[in-house]
Amino acid sequence: MKHIDKVLIGASVAISIAGIGTAIAGNEEFDKPTISAKTMADALHLVMDSDRTIYTRKIVNRLVKKDKVIKASEHFEDDKALVLPAQMFRFGSELVAKRAEKLADVNFSYSLQSLWPINKQNAPKTDVEKAGLKYIAENKGKNYYAKETLGGKTYFTAIYADTGVAPVCVSCHNKHKDTPKRDFKIGDVMGGVVIRIPMGS
Amino acid sequence: MLNERKSKRSRLLWIWIFLSLGLIGWLAFSMFEASDKTIFMPGPMTSGHHQIGIACDACHKDPLPDGEVFQKACTHCHGDDRKKPFDSHPRSKFTDPRNTETLENINAQQCISCHTEHQPDMTSSNGLTQPQDFCIHCHADIADDRPSHKGMEFNTCNSSGCHNFHNNRSIYTDFLVKHLHEPDLLSRQTVPEREFSKILEELTDYPVERFPFRKLTDSDIDSPAEKSLDVVQHKEWLDTAHAGSGVNCSACHEVKQSDSDQVLWIDNPDHTACARCHNLEVERFKRGKHGMRLAVDLPPMKVVDARLPMKKEAGHEELGCNSCHSAHRYDVQEAAVDSCLGCHADEHSLAYKSSPHYRLWQKEMSGDAVAGSGVSCASCHMPRINYDVNDWMSRIMVDHNQNANLSPNEKMIRSTCMHCHGLGYTLNAMGDKELIKNNFNDKPAVEIKSMELAEQDQKRAEQESLQVQEN
Numbered sequence: 197m198k199h200i201d202k203v204l205i206g207a208s209v210a211i212s213i214a215g216i217g218t219a220i221a222g223n224e225e226f227d228k229p230t231i232s233a234k235t236m237a238d239a240l241h242l243v244m245d246s247d248r249t250i251y252t253r254k255i256v257n258r259l260v261k262k263d264k265v266i267k268a269s270e271h272f273e274d275d276k277a278l279v280l281p282a283q284m285f286r287f288g289s290e291l292v293a294k295r296a297e298k299l300a301d302v303n304f305s306y307s308l309q310s311l312w313p314i315n316k317q318n319a320p321k322t323d324v325e326k327a328g329l330k331y332i333a334e335n336k337g338k339n340y341y342a343k344e345t346l347g348g349k350t351y352f353t354a355i356y357a358d359t360g361v362a363p364v365c366v367s368c369h370n371k372h373k374d375t376p377k378r379d380f381k382i383g384d385v386m387g388g389v390v391i392r393i394p395m396g397s
Numbered sequence: 398m399l400n401e402r403k404s405k406r407s408r409l410l411w412i413w414i415f416l417s418l419g420l421i422g423w424l425a426f427s428m429f430e431a432s433d434k435t436i437f438m439p440g441p442m443t444s445g446h447h448q449i450g451i452a453c454d455a456c457h458k459d460p461l462p463d464g465e466v467f468q469k470a471c472t473h474c475h476g477d478d479r480k481k482p483f484d485s486h487p488r489s490k491f492t493d494p495r496n497t498e499t500l501e502n503i504n505a506q507q508c509i510s511c512h513t514e515h516q517p518d519m520t521s522s523n524g525l526t527q528p529q530d531f532c533i534h535c536h537a538d539i540a541d542d543r544p545s546h547k548g549m550e551f552n553t554c555n556s557s558g559c560h561n562f563h564n565n566r567s568i569y570t571d572f573l574v575k576h577l578h579e580p581d582l583l584s585r586q587t588v589p590e591r592e593f594s595k596i597l598e599e600l601t602d603y604p605v606e607r608f609p610f611r612k613l614t615d616s617d618i619d620s621p622a623e624k625s626l627d628v629v630q631h632k633e634w635l636d637t638a639h640a641g642s643g644v645n646c647s648a649c650h651e652v653k654q655s656d657s658d659q660v661l662w663i664d665n666p667d668h669t670a671c672a673r674c675h676n677l678e679v680e681r682f683k684r685g686k687h688g689m690r691l692a693v694d695l696p697p698m699k700v701v702d703a704r705l706p707m708k709k710e711a712g713h714e715e716l717g718c719n720s721c722h723s724a725h726r727y728d729v730q731e732a733a734v735d736s737c738l739g740c741h742a743d744e745h746s747l748a749y750k751s752s753p754h755y756r757l758w759q760k761e762m763s764g765d766a767v768a769g770s771g772v773s774c775a776s777c778h779m780p781r782i783n784y785d786v787n788d789w790m791s792r793i794m795v796d797h798n799q800n801a802n803l804s805p806n807e808k809m810i811r812s813t814c815m816h817c818h819g820l821g822y823t824l825n826a827m828g829d830k831e832l833i834k835n836n837f838n839d840k841p842a843v844e845i846k847s848m849e850l851a852e853q854d855q856k857r858a859e860q861e862s863l864q865v866q867e868n
Contacts, residue, residue: 271571293489305493316542321495347497370865373570373858374542378865392494 234341236304237354237391244285244306244389245356252281257362280368282308303394308358310387312377314369318387322346325390328355333385340388343395350395358387428460440515444524444704448686452693456514464507471508474684474692478801485565502534511562523804531562544857545850558807558827559847567811568820573851579819581840586817587769589781592793593675594638599790603674608643620646624662633726648673671718677786678797679718685798687716700740711740733773734758748836749774772817778803780812806833821848 231239256268256278269277279287289306296303311329313319320326328340332355340355360366360380369386370378380386427436434453442450449455456462456470490496491506504510513519513526520526529552536554540547554560558568597603597610615635624646634640639648649670651660663670668691672679683692690698701712714720721736722728734755738746749755754772761771778799785791802808806827814823825841826832832841 271569274572290487290489293492294487297489297492305495307493307495325495346494349494351494371862373854378862390495 233352233393233395234354237341237352237393238339240304240306240391241354241356241389244288247288248281248285251284252362256281257364261364281365304392306389306391308387309390310358312369312375312386314372314374316374324353325355328353328390329388331355332357332388336385351392352395354391354393356389356391357385358389360384360386438515441517443514443517443520443526445686446514447704448690448698448702449693449695452695455693464504464509467509468507471512474689475508478684484563486562499535503528503531525804532560543854545853555805558805558810558824558845561805561807564808568807568824568847570851570854573820573848574855576815576820577848577852579821581819581822583817583819587767588776588816589783589793590769591781591795594642596792597642600786600792602676608645608648608674611643613640613643613645618646620650621662624650624664630725637725637727639727644674665724668718677784677794681784681801682718682797685800687799688797691717703740705741706743707740708742714740730762730773733775733779737774737778744834745836746774748834748838752836752838754837777809777813780809782812824848 259266259278260268267275267277268280269275270280270283271277272279272283285308289308293305296305307318309318309320309325309329311320311333320329322344324342324344328342331340332338336357339357342353344351344353360369360382363382365386366380366382366384369375369380424436427434433451434457435451437453438450441447446456456467458470459466462470486505488506491500500506511527511531516526532554533551540549555562561567598605613635615631618631634646649666650663652663652666652670653660668679668682668688679688682688686703687698690696697715697717699712700707700714700716721732723731734749738749754776757766758771758773760766761768775795779795779797780802781793782796783791784794784796796802796812802812807824810820810823810827814826818826822841824845824847825843826837828845829841829843832839
């Protein structure tokens with residue numbers, strides 16, 4: 197009986213060690229880089245763009261334009277209204293920045309910018325941002341990729357066109373008090389999503 | 398002779414060594430072990446922190462703290478106030494690589510970049526150190542976007558409550574436009590109703606099993622025989638919402654011991670007893686000057702410790718929940734005026750009883766006006782606000798942090814003044830220091846330009862839209 201106990205204990209220890217070993221080996225495999233910074237940025241943009249599209253179509257447009265039960269407003273708290281799709285996008289990016297600060301390996305950032313920003317803080321600042329936003333506005337359907345150094349760190353920066361797809365996107369921007377451009381049309385590139393991924397140390 | 402001199406020098410040397418070691422030991426003990434570290438205080442505290450000056454550890458969590466240690470200490474007490482109603486300059490804005498160069502001018506990720514303690518020469522009358530040029534480093538070209546701002550000096554951004562670094566959008570342009578041309582007095586002039594009793598059943602932390610909602614009577618009283626109340630106290634308790642909603646004597650007077658199941662009777666319960674049901678109110682109380690000593694485990698503040706003018710006869714009063722809400726009676730009307738005026742003796746407080754606000758309060762108290770139409774001290778300084786109880790719900794509650802909307806006083810505009818007054822009138826009143834001193838006993842004598850600028854900006858935008866349509 198005692199021997200059976202010992203055999204069982206020994207077997208348990210062996211299985212545990214083997215399990216941990218497999219787990220470690222698995223982690224090593226998981227840590228190996230399999231996609232490029234460009235693919236990573238493209239994937240991130242796909243998620244961001246899809247989420248925003250769903251929010252715009254299935255929440256904002258449905259409730260505001262079809263069901264007509266609530267407003268969407270830049271001043272959503274005072275107006276007791278839905279946040280605008282662009283604000284939803286920005287709040288997401290701020291939460292990512294807060295969370296990613298603690299995760300060195302996934303420390304990326306993103307923002308929505310424009311050559312004609314309503315909020316001037318969303319105008320391009322770096323040379324890459326300026327060149328990239330100009331490029332995507334002049335070359336419809338194309339993305340812009342570049343490397344840049346900011347604050348002593350090197351980043352892979354990807355810029356994707358943000359196009360006015362719904363009438364409400366265009367009319368709201370054209371009417372806004374602080375807009376520098378009032379003649380957007382549906383299909384125009386109104387700005388761009390800038391994704392920045394650190395490249396090594 | 399030479400040996401004698403050598404021996405004397407040697408004795409002096411040893412005495413010096415012993416004294417030096419003793420001094421080093423005492424300083425090391427004071428730094429790392431002693432509870433009172435004020436020996437190291439580099440200068441007097443600001444009026445915001447002077448009460449907790451002895452609790453050095455509250456901010457200096459580490460004997461040799463860096464910016465991050467201070468940052469955690471600042472946000473531990475002030476974090477919530479910074480977030481609401483809106484944080485215009487969140488930390489995430491400055492961790493974004495595209496904004497790194499702005500940090501070269503001011504490290505806006507840390508509170509101590511602008512707000513410094515122990516520097517009385519740099520501290521303004523509101524108890525805050527604050528550089529005057531912090532906006533211009535990033536917003537020097539503001540006049541390009543806002544022509545109305547052309548020619549404005551760099552140190553006028555926060556004049557008249559226009560801009561506040563932390564909550565820059567509390568009175569944004571569209572808000573001003575929305576409230577253009579409002580009358581001095583609105584047609585509706587009442588403060589919001591409190592909601593505690595209405596949503597008790599939804600409050601997850603209310604101990605409903607211990608205090609089921611039912612009206613208690615004489616026969617329900619559960620104090621031990623030897624502790625029974627006198628007739629007056631008994632009647633006072635029966636008249637309260639406490640007795641009306643099942644809160645018996647044991648609710649406040651009995652405390653379960655943490656290390657056993659034994660229950661002890663406490664004759665004079667403190668704020669911790671109130672916090673069992675009114676946790677949010679007590680937490681907010683501990684964030685303000687009345688209760689901040691309790692937040693760092695110091696004995697309650699005494700009135701004599703205040704830097705504002707106070708009544709001498711109240712000097713030895715301690716500040717806890719029962720100081721304003723007298724025990725057993727818990728009269729919220731008394732707490733809203735008489736309790737305040739029992740201690741405060743500054744010009745503004747002393748002028749209250751000759752103000753139109755007080756006349757409205759008297760009318761409400763005598764039943765000649767509707768509930769919520771009177772203006773007490775608490776109406777403005779402990780306003781009823783819609784406060785987030787947690788991430789998922791909010792309720793209208795009395796904000797017991799009476800400092801939350803005090804400085805700059807524009808914080809009072811939304812939480813208080815606009816329940817009854819138009820925005821234009823309110824801005825003028827908040828900008829008139831003499832009017833504040835005499836407790837609003839007249840009309841504002843100053844005119845703040847914010848509404849006018851907002852209207853101009855609105856007209857400019859309408860004109861631009863019209864031109865595009867015509868083209």
